[in-house]
Amino acid sequence: ETGVTQSPTHLIKTRGQQVTLRCSSQSGHNTVSWYQQALGQGPQFIFQYYREEENGRGNFPPRFSGLQFPNYSSELNVNALELDDSALYLCASSPPSGQSTNVLTFGAGSRLTVL
């Protein structure tokens, strides 16, 4: 089975720009969550998508938005980038409820640098 894949792996943007990060979930997984991991910190929950709708959100402003597609892949969009948005963005997928609950499978992440 394929794992979670993310793209791009690295990118550099400037303040005020917009960025889109992409994630393909693991086969059989229908839920996708996004996390922000600042350097030297643990991941922080941004939001989760289930059935193409946002299903839970952490303490992030509205300029962080997302999409989930019918094939369960997902995008994270960040508008009006700020320097503090520089981080590793992790996507995690999980199986349908009732199967191995609470188990997240993480991708390797997209490292965003904002200059």
Add this chain to the structure above:
Amino acid sequence: GNSVTQMEGPVTLSEEAFLTINCTYTATGYPSLFWYVQYPGEGLQLLLKATKADDKGSNKGFEATYRKETTSFHLEKGSVQVSDSAVYFCALEEGNNNDMRFGAGTRLTVKP
């Protein structure tokens, strides 16, 4: 709110040494507890988990016991290997919305 506090690193050990990484949590209810490991250049991988008090999670020689009385979930391994060098994250989840709360991570380096 729910949170996790784990032992600050970095931790450097010699091969075959005993490992303990402390983790304590704060939660309003009855969370599930996890240890994740992040190898260089890779995403986080689930190492072990426990879903209720007194449960012991174990995997690859690592163990952690869910202690409700001390709100702790310390990670232990009796004999570490060089290949165990990684960053270890303690985490909790309450409910099933995948709002996982992670600690700041502890970097472990094992020297031959």
